[in-house]
Amino acid sequence: MSRIWHLAATLAVPALRWNLRRRVRLGKEEAARLPEREGHGAARPEGRLLWLHAASVGETLAILPLLDALLARDPALSFLVTTGTATSAQLLPQRLSGELGARVIHRYVPLDVPPWVARFLDGWRPDAACLVESELWPNLLGACAARGIPTALLNARISGRSFRRWRNFGPGLIRRLLGGFSLIVPRSAEDAARLTALGARRLAPAGDLKLAADPLPADPGKLAELRAAIGARPVLLAASTHPGEEELVLAAARELAPRVPDLLTIIVPRHPERGSEIAAAAGAPRRGAGLPPGEGPAYIADTLGELGLFYRLASVALVGGSLIRHGGQNPLEAARLGCPMILGPHMENFADATAALLAAGGARQLPDAAALAGVVADMLSHPERAAGLVAGATRVVSAASDLPGRLAVALLDLLPGKAAGKA
Incomplete structure (x- = not known):
């Protein structure tokens, strides 16, 4: 051989x-x-x-x-x-x-x-x-x-x-x-x-080693600018998404609109070059074009190396690659930044980390994409549950x-x- x-x-x-x-x-x-x-x-x-x-x-x-x-x-x-x-x-x-x-x-x-x-x-x-x-x-x-x-x-x-x-x-x-x-x-x-x-x-x-990685960084000035632009709006972050997921996230956001009318959905595509396509479909401003979040329901953050900014801004985050059969992206990035997280049903790429997070009460996993809106609404209306997820996730990433x-x-x-x- x-x-x-x-x-x-x-x-x-x-x-x-x-x-x-x-x-x-x-x-x-x-x-x-x-x-x-x-x-x-x-x-x-x-x-x-x-x-x-x-x-x-x-x-x-x-x-x-x-x-x-x-x-x-x-x-x-x-x-x-x-x-x-x-x-x-x-x-x-x-x-x-x-x-x-x-x-x-x-x-x-x-x-x-x-x-x-x-x-x-x-x-x-x-x-x-x-x-x-x-x-x-x-x-x-x-x-x-x-x-x-x-x-x-x-x-x-x-x-x-x-x-x-x-x-x-x-x-x-x-x-x-x-x-x-x-x-x-x-x-x-x-x-x-x-x-x-x-x-x-x-x-x-x-x-x-991925359990022991440093938290994703964020430029303090850019973080302050984004916080000022977003204000008190609750933020649903879809982090590191793949083709086919953005439509599911935006559909959930539309379902949530009557219950959470000021919700801002931020989509960070795994591959920034897809930003224009996603922004056109969503009718949303695009960070890669130099635009800030507007008053609309969505924002496309298609820049490289800024995911740490958006985890710090999120009220709740969906870990991308998990609503479709991709196998999921790294859930530990959210855990290290104290961001309450939701996982889709497909987390095979990070099976061990996912099992540890779920066992510690550090994440919620969806049975399917249709459940996303309901789980987001529940977490936004019960901040104590979101805080419990953060505490469980922190225990997991502290172990290494x-x-x-x-x-x-x-x-x-x-x-x-x-x-x-x-x-």
Whole structure:
């Protein structure tokens, strides 16, 4: 299987280059940085370098407290952070403090083509590599092993579907890939069981970095402006929505209008480029066009990196991706900001976090989209129930506060000439 993957990736180079150009046209890649996808662009700093790979926005946000903990224990350490999406690349510089920002270099991760991976590793020469969640690329991991680069897998997760595929079609390959890691930290006990069944042996206790992520930031001046524009109106936030959800949210808002006539429904689409389309359908002003909320019933917040503003403004929030069969977006973002939250019936992408929130009384889950208006009305008319949800959610996100420090110590142990750090 390993040889087949190696050959297939090499033969796929023309198709991969075509797809990268297509993604540029779709706004999903940066044309000027396409060479990074082939391993170009190394600019290794002096001293020890830890490489962390976070595929997308959620994983990128999850590693920020870990980076802070690592820098606190080893101020001379430099970081190479790779991601696979343009959105995460744009977001990362916004979330780095001055001191940490000076130690972090961002590149796009090379695709898993043997010469591209070799060029990347030979140029950067990381002292250790840390992959987040389920980034198991055979050529990349094999090249790390060949160069003696220690590797760690954090927030390691294996979905039921992936587990069945690996077990049925690549048991030898996945056993070898997992066996090459010096450290594996499963996201949950369920993930630990699946990883063990697939051949992982060096498993640390489970821990979810997304539970320990920092609250989404908000510019104080912009927050004050929005609060002044909204006034005392109650706010229903639909956060990180996907196609098909906006219509359901707006229908619920229309149903609520007789009971809550001053309700403002704010929609934050997961992909800001959809803002114009949503605003046209809703007849609503759009933040991406520089417009403030008006006196109308809806507002479209189609800007990047401002979700923290709107969670702070919301009276109640629906976590997007959950009214349709997408699997849900991260509910912990609302939990960390003390925002009472509603979850749709489809939260498979965050099953463990959802189960923890529901068990702690930190969220309400809908049986279907038709129930949205009634649940929102109930929460707006009974603030004590909303406060109970906030208290339960706070207990959940407080449980992993020491995780970044523990993981930082474990990762520093992988580095040559490790600095003496404190847990």
